[in-house]
Structures are given as C-alpha cells and as structure tokens.
Amino acid sequence: MAKMQKYLVETIIENKRLAKDPEGETIYRELINKGGYDEIISVRSGKYLRFVVNAQSQEEAEKTVYKMCNDIRIFNPVVHSCKIIARGKIP
Amino acid sequence: MAKMQKYLVETIIENKRLAKDPEGETIYRELINKGGYDEIISVRSGKYLRFVVNAQSQEEAEKTVYKMCNDIRIFNPVVHSCKIIARGKIP
Numbered sequence: 001m002a003k004m005q006k007y008l009v010e011t012i013i014e015n016k017r018l019a020k021d022p023e024g025e026t027i028y029r030e031l032i033n034k035g036g037y038d039e040i041i042s043v044r045s046g047k048y049l050r051f052v053v054n055a056q057s058q059e060e061a062e063k064t065v066y067k068m069c070n071d072i073r074i075f076n077p078v079v080h081s082c083k084i085i086a087r088g089k090i091p
Numbered sequence: 092m093a094k095m096q097k098y099l100v101e102t103i104i105e106n107k108r109l110a111k112d113p114e115g116e117t118i119y120r121e122l123i124n125k126g127g128y129d130e131i132i133s134v135r136s137g138k139y140l141r142f143v144v145n146a147q148s149q150e151e152a153e154k155t156v157y158k159m160c161n162d163i164r165i166f167n168p169v170v171h172s173c174k175i176i177a178r179g180k181i182p
Contacts, residue, residue: 012139013139035163038145039144039145039155040143041145042142045138045139047137047139048136050105050134050135051133051134052132054130072126074118
C-alpha cells in the first residue's frame, strides 16, 4: 500500500456560462467602468475552496474532493459549474 | 506597438492565513465530519474572480488587474490576501 501524503486540491464553483452573475456584473459596471479600466472586457465571480487531503496519489485526492463536492451538495448542479484542480503534494 | 490580445487573469481573495475563516470551518465541521470524510485535513474558502483583459502581453494583463484590484479596493489588505494568476491568451 502506498504511503499517505498531503495533497492540495482547489475547487472553483461558478455560475454556469449562460446564467446571470450579478456580482461580476456589478464589479464590472460600477467599479471598473467608473475607474476607467476600458481594457477589462469581462468579470465573472465565483467561490473558491482549498482542500488539503490525505491520499495515496494526486488522482485519489482529486477523486475524494469530487465525490465529496457531489455528496454534500456543496454546489447546485443546475446552476453552478464546479471545477476541481489538483495542485500536487504539500511538503 | 504590439497587437492587443485577450488574456485570462484569475484572482483569488482569501482571508489571511492567521485570520478566521468561518465558512471554511463550517464546511469542514458540519459537512465533512458528518459525512465521514476523514481524509480531508482542512478547508479554506475564498472568492474567485475571472477577468478577461485586453493587453499587449501577459505581464501587462496581470499588472492591469493588480492595479485595479488595489485601486478599487476589491479586497481589504488588512485581512485578505489577493493572489493574481495570469492564465495566458484566449484564442
């Protein structure tokens, strides 16, 4: 059995592309346009979660987080997309 | 003058390491422990913002977002850390 190690797994939960994103739109309209940042084309907001997971491999760590995110309904699959990114071992 | 192109820049705003993170703690305690996910060691929550920026280079895109995040007080430097990551060109 492989040794257990700590892995960093990041999760980004966003509204789906076609769903409205009031927070991002507000930042875009109110703040960026007022400040004259014409080079900003779009802003989308989301939720960020960082997990430290004990696992035997990066794939296992990623799977654990994926399973958990679905199990505990950390996002709503109807309106949110959930991206899970393993970022490797933690020394 | 170099051609303007679209760049993807991601921003993650988190409570500083030593600051409390009630949302992350709640997820950890209530949901993960109840569900029996003993392999999860920690959870930290944060805010995710994705910008599409017109710029001549990735460095310029990153700088624009950095400047804007500080200008418009999108985060509170006393309690938040703000990580800005350029993710390259958008085709």
